[in-house]
Structures are given as structure tokens and as C-alpha cells.
Amino acid sequence: MALRVQIRKRRRLSPGRHGQVNSSRAHSGATPKPFELIEPLARIGPSLRYALVGCVNTFVGLSVIFFCIGWVAMPSIAANASGYAVGLFVSFLLNRNFTFKSKVPIESVVGRFLTIMLLAFCVNVLVVLAATDWLGFGDYIAQILGVASYLIAGFVGNSLFVFKEGE
Incomplete structure (x- = not known):
């Protein structure tokens, strides 16, 4: 009996414009979109x-909060508000384009996004208060529970009401 060996020809991959290896785009000459540069991360859930x-x-x-306090000498509350404002903007853009890959027009979802994030923050505050005042947990555990509730409420709200396709 003869053993048959099959040799497959390997497809040659060439580096793309930004150093990543990409066989299809390298030959097409297309410029990658900004969020395609993090494409391997897009494969996770x-x-x-x-x-x-x-x-x-x-x-x-x-970073914005610390910059405003350290370099601009802004009061803490104003620095905090600035940091949260920039954070909400970044969060909206990344969640729309990266997390949920939504094609829903921006103008139709901004209000819903801000509403959901405000509700998620209220859930956070309620959980922290309940954990400290009613359940007797320490501040650190209460904050961890609050952050977890904020993440869950924000994810559920954004996936079901804000960036839901087909609207």
C-alpha cells in the first residue's frame, strides 16, 4: 500500500496598509475603515x-477628568462632568459602531442612548444604596455591585431599545 501525501499550496498573505496581514484587501487596494482595524476583536460576542x-x-x-484637574485647574465637579460628557460621546460611538454594529441613523438613537444610560446610572445608585443601607455591605462591595448593575442595565437597554436593528 502506498501512502499518498497531499500538499496544499499556501496562499501568500501580504501586509496591508496599516501593517496587518490581509489577503483580500491587499489586492483590492481598498482603504480599511477605522473600526475594521480592530476586526479580530469584533469576533467576540x-x-x-x-x-x-x-x-x-x-x-x-x-483621563479627561485628570487632565482638567491637573492641567486646566478646573474644579472637581466641573472636571467630573467634562469627563463623563466625553465618556458618553466615546461610549455612544464605540457601542454603535463596534459593539452592536448598528446602521440605525445617529439622530434617531442619541436620545434613547442618553435615556438608557441615565436609567442605568439610576439603577447603579439604587443598588449601591440598597447594598449599603439595607444589606449592610461595605462601600467597596456596594460599588462593585453598582457597577455590575450599571453594565447589565446599559447592555440590555442598548441592545433592546437603542441599537436594535429593523427600526
Whole structure:
């Protein structure tokens, strides 16, 4: 009996414009869109993408807050409001384009997004108050529970009411 060996010809991959290896785009000459540069991350589920956007959003918001306090000498409350405003803007763009990959027009979802995020914040505050005042948890555990409730409420609200396709 002869053993038959099959050799497959490997497809040659060439680096794309931004250094990534991409066989289809390299030959077409098309410029990648900004959110396509993070395409490998787009393969994970929406809930993990939402959490990743939350991490990016937290970093951006805190960076703005610290910049406003340290460099601009802004009062803490004004710096905090500035950080949250920039954070909401970043969160909206990333969640629309990366997390949910929504094609719903921006003008029709901005109000819903802000409403859901306000409701999620209210859920956060209620959970923190309930955890500290009624359940007797310490502040750190209460904050962790509050953040978790905020993430869940924001994800559910955004996926069901804000960036839901077909509207």
C-alpha cells in the first residue's frame, strides 16, 4: 500500500496598509475603515465587546477628568462632568459602531442612548444604596455591585431599545 501525501499550496498573505496581514484587501487596494482595524476583536460576542468599550470609556473619561484637574485647574465637579460628557460621546460611538454594529441613523438613537444610560446610572445608585443601607455591605462591595448593575442595565437597554436593528 502506498501512502499518498497531499500538499496544499499556501496562499501568500501580504501586509496591508496599516501593517496587518490581509489577503483580500491587499489586492483590492481598498482603504480599511477605522473600526475594521480592530476586526479580530469584533469576533467576540457583543457582551464582551460592551465590557471592552466600558474599559476604554473609563480610561478616556478618567483621563479627561485628570487632565482638567491637573492641567486646566478646573474644579472637581466641573472636571467630573467634562469627563463623563466625553465618556458618553466615546461610549455612544464605540457601542454603535463596534459593539452592536448598528446602521440605525445617529439622530434617531442619541436620545434613547442618553435615556438608557441615565436609567442605568439610576439603577447603579439604587443598588449601591440598597447594598449599603439595607444589606449592610461595605462601600467597596456596594460599588462593585453598582457597577455590575450599571453594565447589565446599559447592555440590555442598548441592545433592546437603542441599537436594535429593523427600526
